[in-house]
Amino acid sequence: MSLFIHLVRTDLQIAFRHAGELLQPLWFMALVVALFPLGISPEAAELRQIAGGVVWIAALLASLLGLEAVFAHDEKTGRLEQWLLADASMLTLVAARLLSRWLVSGLPIVLISPLLAIWLQLQTDALVVLSLSLLLGTPIMTLLCALAAALTLSSRQAATLMSLLVAPLYVPLLIFATSAVKETQAGANVDMQLLLITAMLVLAVTLIPPAITVALNIHLRE
Amino acid sequence: MNIEWMHGQHAYYIFTAYALTLAIVVYCALMPVLRRRALMQNLRLQQRSKTVAARRHD
Amino acid sequence: MPAAYLNASNISYERHYESVFGALTLTLQAQDMLVLSGANGSGKTTLLKILAGILRPTSGHIKLSACHYVGHQHAQQPQLTVLENLLYYLRLQGASLNRCAAEAICLQALADFKVAELATRMAGNLSAGQLKRSALARLLLCARPIWLLDEPFVNLDKHSINLMLKLMRRHCAQGGIAIIASHELGLADLPDSRHLRLPLRNQPSD
Amino acid sequence: MTENPSIWQRCKVWFHRWGSPAWFYRTSGYIIPWLWGLCFILALPGLYLGLFVAPADYLQGDSYRIIYIHVPSAWMSMMIFALMAAFGLIGMVWRIRIAETMAICSAPIGAAFTLIALLTGSLWGKPTWGTYWQWDARMTSELVLLFLYIGVMALYQSIDEPRKAARSASLLALVGLVNLPIIHYSVQWWNTLHQGSTIKLDIGESSMDTSMLIPLLLVVAASKFYYAAVLLSRSRGLLLQQDQHKRWPQELWHANKADPT
Numbered sequence: 001m002s003l004f005i006h007l008v009r010t011d012l013q014i015a016f017r018h019a020g021e022l023l024q025p026l027w028f029m030a031l032v033v034a035l036f037p038l039g040i041s042p043e044a045a046e047l048r049q050i051a052g053g054v055v056w057i058a059a060l061l062a063s064l065l066g067l068e069a070v071f072a073h074d075e076k077t078g079r080l081e082q083w084l085l086a087d088a089s090m091l092t093l094v095a096a097r098l099l100s101r102w103l104v105s106g107l108p109i110v111l112i113s114p115l116l117a118i119w120l121q122l123q124t125d126a127l128v129v130l131s132l133s134l135l136l137g138t139p140i141m142t143l144l145c146a147l148a149a150a151l152t153l154s155s156r157q158a159a160t161l162m163s164l165l166v167a168p169l170y171v172p173l174l175i176f177a178t179s180a181v182k183e184t185q186a187g188a189n190v191d192m193q194l195l196l197i198t199a200m201l202v203l204a205v206t207l208i209p210p211a212i213t214v215a216l217n218i219h220l221r222e
Numbered sequence: 223m224n225i226e227w228m229h230g231q232h233a234y235y236i237f238t239a240y241a242l243t244l245a246i247v248v249y250c251a252l253m254p255v256l257r258r259r260a261l262m263q264n265l266r267l268q269q270r271s272k273t274v275a276a277r278r279h280d
Numbered sequence: 281m282p283a284a285y286l287n288a289s290n291i292s293y294e295r296h297y298e299s300v301f302g303a304l305t306l307t308l309q310a311q312d313m314l315v316l317s318g319a320n321g322s323g324k325t326t327l328l329k330i331l332a333g334i335l336r337p338t339s340g341h342i343k344l345s346a347c348h349y350v351g352h353q354h355a356q357q358p359q360l361t362v363l364e365n366l367l368y369y370l371r372l373q374g375a376s377l378n379r380c381a382a383e384a385i386c387l388q389a390l391a392d393f394k395v396a397e398l399a400t401r402m403a404g405n406l407s408a409g410q411l412k413r414s415a416l417a418r419l420l421l422c423a424r425p426i427w428l429l430d431e432p433f434v435n436l437d438k439h440s441i442n443l444m445l446k447l448m449r450r451h452c453a454q455g456g457i458a459i460i461a462s463h464e465l466g467l468a469d470l471p472d473s474r475h476l477r478l479p480l481r482n483q484p485s486d
Numbered sequence: 487m488t489e490n491p492s493i494w495q496r497c498k499v500w501f502h503r504w505g506s507p508a509w510f511y512r513t514s515g516y517i518i519p520w521l522w523g524l525c526f527i528l529a530l531p532g533l534y535l536g537l538f539v540a541p542a543d544y545l546q547g548d549s550y551r552i553i554y555i556h557v558p559s560a561w562m563s564m565m566i567f568a569l570m571a572a573f574g575l576i577g578m579v580w581r582i583r584i585a586e587t588m589a590i591c592s593a594p595i596g597a598a599f600t601l602i603a604l605l606t607g608s609l610w611g612k613p614t615w616g617t618y619w620q621w622d623a624r625m626t627s628e629l630v631l632l633f634l635y636i637g638v639m640a641l642y643q644s645i646d647e648p649r650k651a652a653r654s655a656s657l658l659a660l661v662g663l664v665n666l667p668i669i670h671y672s673v674q675w676w677n678t679l680h681q682g683s684t685i686k687l688d689i690g691e692s693s694m695d696t697s698m699l700i701p702l703l704l705v706v707a708a709s710k711f712y713y714a715a716v717l718l719s720r721s722r723g724l725l726l727q728q729d730q731h732k733r734w735p736q737e738l739w740h741a742n743k744a745d746p747t
Binding site: 147151152154155156157158161164165167168169171172175176179200207211214215218219222 | 649
């Protein structure tokens with residue numbers, strides 16, 4: 001267990017050495033959300049209508065940024081190869097990397113979402129559900145993005161390819177999350193949507209790390 | 223035998239649908255055969271050039 | 281140091297469906313030192329990576345005790361200091377010590393390589409030679425019987441090469457195995473080492 | 487080989503021989519013409535019956551005749567994705583090169599069928615709904631399926647080393663397959679949420695009387711043989727291209743001068 005904590009701490013140490021870079025996805029997300037009132041209309045009624053979808057789509061796009069930091073940098077320096085010589089199993093190393101990646105890129109999105117929801121005139125109860133759905137949804141996004149990063153490790157144009165691979169897999173998450181926000185605006189009960197997102201989270205947490213390990217083995221050990 | 227749909231108001235949609243399908247189906251089936259034919263051609267060429275070169279030596 | 285053994289039976293490797301080297305059998309025991317030589321592309325690095333367990337051979341199997349592998353890449357995170365990089369690898373290779381004991385081992389390893397003064401420098405702004413020496417310091421972190429070194433002498437100055445040779449001899453004397461892929465290594469430098477020359481294969485495997 | 491090879495060795499040799507590209511190239515060469523024959527035997531009567539013999543539908547008139555290519559291609563697009571993932575899994579787990587090649591060659595065929603399903607669906611939608619694209623549940627999940635296919639093909643083409651490319655694409659196909667039902671039902675649920683129940687794009691299978699159903703089943707069967715024929719033809723091409731520097735392609739025409747296809 002101490003190895004897991006040490007790995008996560010080292011990853012965070014690396015990330016915070018250049019804290020400025022961490023905020024870049026957040027600036028991007030804030031920018032995308034700020035464009036919608038300019039593009040569509042500043043009226044509260046209309047903005048409320050699209051608020052859930054806009055914040056979620058901006059979050060999905062923001063999660064696609066900076067993905068080369070997940071595996072590609074380590075593969076270039078040769079650190080990823082040393083993972084194979086480590087004492088711990090590949091799964092633990094991948095799990096540590098995923099946790100540190102979520103803390104660095106997923107959690108900030110959840111923390112900034114209330115501000116963005118206010119920009120889009122979202123009522124408070126819908127805002128709470130939005131943040132809750134993001135809290136459950138961002139780990140799934142991090143897992144899917146890490147899988148795409150592992151799959152495109154030896155690809156030529158990895159950045160553009162990753163978004164192409166990940167976007168179709170986001171569809172169920174986007175559907176249930178945005179409908180959760182819309183239903184709360186309409187005053188309905190949204191436990192069903194949030195429970196479904198939690199179910200997707202559990203499915204992702206159990207199935208995706210082994211898939212990432214297989215993908216890394218394909219790229220490192222072939 | 224009812225073929226009056228051919229000049230009905232839906233004829234355009236049915237014809238385009240079948241034409242597009244045929245085009246995709248033929249393209250998808252023909253591409254590999256043409257590519258393989260070209261590859262076989264240049265393999266034969268390689269083979270013949272090798273035999274000619276061998277004959278010139280001995 | 282646990283007992284050192286390495287036996288690989290008819291391992292071969294194919295890349296782009298062309299075999300890089302044919303069926304190769306290799307058995308080494310304690311105190312053996314093997315120098316791999318051969319033209320570029322003859323598969324020296326591939327063989328080392330297969331022995332290290334990084335690459336999976338197309339056929340054949342390998343049994344060996346724990347190994348260190350130092351390749352061309354320096355495997356260090358540019359945003360971390362040299363000491364932090366070594367701490368990372370010390371933990372990765374299974375040592376669960378408190379912080380100051382771990383740092384003592386890392387500093388000792390760096391001292392052995394005469395790079396102790398680089399400990400707090402960022403790996404990002406080191407020269408190639410310094411990076412190579414701090415990467416080689418990884419070998420001394422925890423006692424693993426087999427050393428697999430790919431071109432260990434590249435970017436090293438005269439003094440460091442002698443230091444490296446001394447450390448290798450000491451490692452083998454203590455019952456370890458060292459396999460070095462290198463061009464510059466003449467026979468004189470390591471008199472008691474075995475030699476393996478990898479032929480350059482260009483005929484495709486059937 | 488040991489003097490009396492056990493059954494296990496013998497079937498391992500057979501299994502290995504089956505895996506050899508040269509043997510696969512020759513045997514598929516013989517099978518392909520038969521598959522094409524079966525495909526035409528089923529497709530031509532099926533389409534003839536569907537287009538000229540089957541009566542017009544009481545509700546949609548004659549525009550329903552597009553069903554004879556829309557439904558088979560939609561089913562095929564789903565089936566090929568599952569088969570691609572299955573071939574990929576076999577290729578990854580048992581490291582059989584032929585299975586990998588079959589997985590990679592299935593992707594373009596599956597994408598072609600998905601494209602056909604989308605085009606014919608939208609052409610059929612115009613007379614029925616009045617617009618070329620109605621965010622209908624099945625059409626939307628078909629669109630997402632097309633993106634999955636494109637993702638698999640793009641991933642394969644972006645990696646240089648063929649073995650790595652095939653394995654990564656197969657893994658993505660597997661991940662896609664696990665996600666497919668989730669995507670399908672979430673789109674279904676999303677559709678009922680927004681539109682209520684719009685008229686379905688086709689007529690319920692049960693309500694179709696036999697004169698309409700038989701052509702559909704014929705074309706569905708024909709599409710399966712079409713897939714098998716094109717898959718084998720593409721796999722042969724890929725194997726030949728990958729092994730062109732090896733010996734077996736050179737000896738190819740010594741063995742049989744008249745290579746049919």
